Every structure is written in C-alpha cells, then in structure tokens.
Amino acid sequence: AQKITQTQPGMFVQEKEAVTLDCTYDTSDPSYGLFWYKQPSSGEMIFLIYQGSYDQQNATEGRYSLNFQKARKSANLVISASQLGDSAMYFCAMRELNTDKLIFGTGTRLQVFP
Amino acid sequence: EPEVTQTPSHQVTQMGQEVILRCVPISNHLYFYWYRQILGQKVEFLVSFYNNEISEKSEIFDDQFSVERPDGSNFTLKIRSTKLEDSAMYFCASSEAGRISNQPQHFGDGTRLSIL
Numbered sequence: 001a002q003k004i005t006q007t008q009p010g011m012f013v014q015e016k017e018a019v020t021l022d023c024t025y026d027t028s029d030p031s032y033g034l035f036w037y038k039q040p041s042s043g044e045m046i047f048l049i050y051q052g053s054y055d056q057q058n059a060t061e062g063r064y065s066l067n068f069q070k071a072r073k074s075a076n077l078v079i080s081a082s083q084l085g086d087s088a089m090y091f092c093a094m095r096e097l098n099t100d101k102l103i104f105g106t107g108t109r110l111q112v113f114p
Numbered sequence: 115e116p117e118v119t120q121t122p123s124h125q126v127t128q129m130g131q132e133v134i135l136r137c138v139p140i141s142n143h144l145y146f147y148w149y150r151q152i153l154g155q156k157v158e159f160l161v162s163f164y165n166n167e168i169s170e171k172s173e174i175f176d177d178q179f180s181v182e183r184p185d186g187s188n189f190t191l192k193i194r195s196t197k198l199e200d201s202a203m204y205f206c207a208s209s210e211a212g213r214i215s216n217q218p219q220h221f222g223d224g225t226r227l228s229i230l
Contacts, residue, residue, distance in 0.1 A: 105156065
C-alpha cells in the first residue's frame with residue numbers, strides 16, 4: 001500500500017488565487033511528521049512546511065498552510081495568493097517513528113498562470 | 115541562509131566505472147542522508163549517516179554503494195561499478211537532529227548522474 005498518496009498529477013491556478021494540493025498518508029505509528037517540499041524546474045528540493053502528528057494546530061509558514069485532518073489521514077498544502085514563481089512540483093513526505101527516512105509521494109505539478 | 119552544497123551538478127560516467135558524489139552539509143547539522151530520484155519518479159531514500167556510521171539504509175543501498183565522511187565537512191556517496199539504472203538525480207540532505215519528527219531535512223540542489 002502507498003504510504004503517501006498525491007492524487008493530483010497536475011494543478012492549474014491563476015495568479016493571486018489560493019490552491020490546495022492534496023496529500024493522504026497511511027501509517028500505524030502514533031508519532032510521525034509530515035513535510036511538504038517544492039521542486040522547481042531547476043531540480044532542487046526546498047523544504048516548505050512541517051506538521052507533527054501531535055500538533056494541535058495546523059502549521060502555517062507565510063503563504064503556506066497545512067490543512068491537517070488526522071482522522072482522515074490527510075495533510076493538504078494550501079498556497080494562498082499564488083505567484084508565478086510558485087510553479088513547480090510539490091512533494092508531500094512523511095517520516096514515521098524511529099526511522100530516519102522520508103517517504104515521498106509522487107508529487108503534484110502546479111502551474112500558476114497570469 | 116546556510117545550505118547543503120553538492121558537486122558536481124552533473125556527472126557523466128561510463129557503465130562499470132566508479133563515481134563519487136560529494137556533499138557539504140550545513141555546518142551545525144549532525145545527520146546526513148542520500149536520496150535519489152529517477153527521472154519522472156518519486157524521491158527514494160538511500161541511506162542515513164550519523165556519528166560516522168550508517169544509521170539506516172534502504173534495500174536500494176546494496177554493496178555497490180558506500181558513504182563516507184572523509185573530513186569534518188564533506189559527505190560522499192560512492193557507487194563502485196555503475197549500472198545504467200543508476201542514472202538519476204542524487205540528493206544529499208542534512209538535519210540538526212535525527213529521529214525527532216519536527217526536524218526537516220534540508221536538501222542540496224542534487225547531482226544529476228548519467229550512466230552511458
């Protein structure tokens with residue numbers, strides 16, 4: 001079974017609008033962390049935001065926020081006021097208890113148009 | 115802002131040759147990682163390294179792979195005898211702490227390895 005599922009291979013959004021990128025996860029660990037990374041066309045991986053399984057509040061980081069619904073095992077990334085520079089691949093990742101590795105989803109390609 | 119640096123940005127190697135990918139992690143970080151991303155596919159964990167030894171490795175990280183911290187700043191990934199299927203983007207990452215969920219791993223820009 002997939003540990004991290006990103007069902008949207010591609011998304012389009014108009015500049016200045018908000019967009020939600022979906023991520024669902026599967027784990028039986030009580031403690032885990034969820035991460036979002038951005039990968040522009042140049043290839044680097046840029047850390048955006050983190051949500052811990054025990055965090056009571058949804059994480060926010062500037063224009064990025066995480067809509068964390070623990071019972072549904074979803075951790076959707078919300079980008080507000082989209083900018084042209086937000087066009088990139090976005091990866092959701094999870095780290096489970098007692099492991100170093102990040103498990104990545106297949107990514108969502110976001111394109112922001114004027 | 116401190117960053118992870120990787121060299122070279124692109125490496126082209128003949129099949130069967132040895133290749134060494136180099137990384138300089140963020141200076142106060144203690145945990146180091148290698149991931150790879152085959153073109154168009156998801157990012158996959160290879161290995162983690164702490165206190166001069168491998169902390170965890172995936173099934174991809176077989177005897178052809180090795181990692182080393184030869185000095186106080188560099189972290190290297192060696193592939194002993196490259197195969198065509200080793201062609202991928204290789205990312206180095208580092209973090210301040212390991213198995214504490216709230217510590218992000220910071221990635222370098224990657225080395226694109228092309229095996230001919």
